[in-house]
Amino acid sequence: MEVGIKNNVTKKPADKRKNDVQPSGSSVKKTRIGQINEDVEINTQKEMDELKLQLIEKSKKVDALTLENEGLKSRVSELQAKLESSNEYVDFGSGFKLSREYLTTIKSTSPTLNVYARGLFKKLFEPHEVIGYSLMGKQCNALQHELKPSIDPNRRDSIIAYSLKAFGVQPSSPNYSHSLKDVKKSLACLISEIVKDVNNGTKQVIAIQGESNN
Numbered sequence: 001m002e003v004g005i006k007n008n009v010t011k012k013p014a015d016k017r018k019n020d021v022q023p024s025g026s027s028v029k030k031t032r033i034g035q036i037n038e039d040v041e042i043n044t045q046k047e048m049d050e051l052k053l054q055l056i057e058k059s060k061k062v063d064a065l066t067l068e069n070e071g072l073k074s075r076v077s078e079l080q081a082k083l084e085s086s087n088e089y090v091d092f093g094s095g096f097k098l099s100r101e102y103l104t105t106i107k108s109t110s111p112t113l114n115v116y117a118r119g120l121f122k123k124l125f126e127p128h129e130v131i132g133y134s135l136m137g138k139q140c141n142a143l144q145h146e147l148k149p150s151i152d153p154n155r156r157d158s159i160i161a162y163s164l165k166a167f168g169v170q171p172s173s174p175n176y177s178h179s180l181k182d183v184k185k186s187l188a189c190l191i192s193e194i195v196k197d198v199n200n201g202t203k204q205v206i207a208i209q210g211e212s213n214n
Helices: 025-087 100-108 113-124 153-166 176-213
Strands: 089-091 097-099
Touching (some): 089 100, 097 100, 097 113, 100 113, 100 153, 113 153, 153 176
Antiparallel strands (some): 089 097
């Protein structure tokens, strides 16, 4: 009996890779695009956050500068008001000021430099401030042994300087020395006149009081 010979053929296992589902090209592209979009979104959000922080810092600086600017404006306004106020008056020293309006008025009624200076002197000095004093603190001509102190030098020098300037006499002017000497002489005489008037007034008061007592 013939025994049939069977061919033992060993079947190889099927390649699993053939059974796996391979991603298509379009799905790979979509995955990559999605990743790129995600990266862009993250970077964009990060940049926005940084810009927001910068904006906050800039806003703080703007607020600080705005506040500083308001302070500077307020200071400028104060100084402007002070300047305008100071321009309305002329300081003659020792806290004495005269309005420019008054100075303009007295200038229009003063025909000469000396008259103008004497007008200012009467406005800025009370009679009791010149009694017992001299213009420059020098010896009295009548009493050479008597040295009288000077009146307030600040007001005195301001009156002289302002009067000369008001009549266009500058230190560089040819007639400056002569005008300066002349105005000083006029003011010295004015002091003597004031003292004389005060003394005469005192004598008259004494005489009237004596008559009333009789």
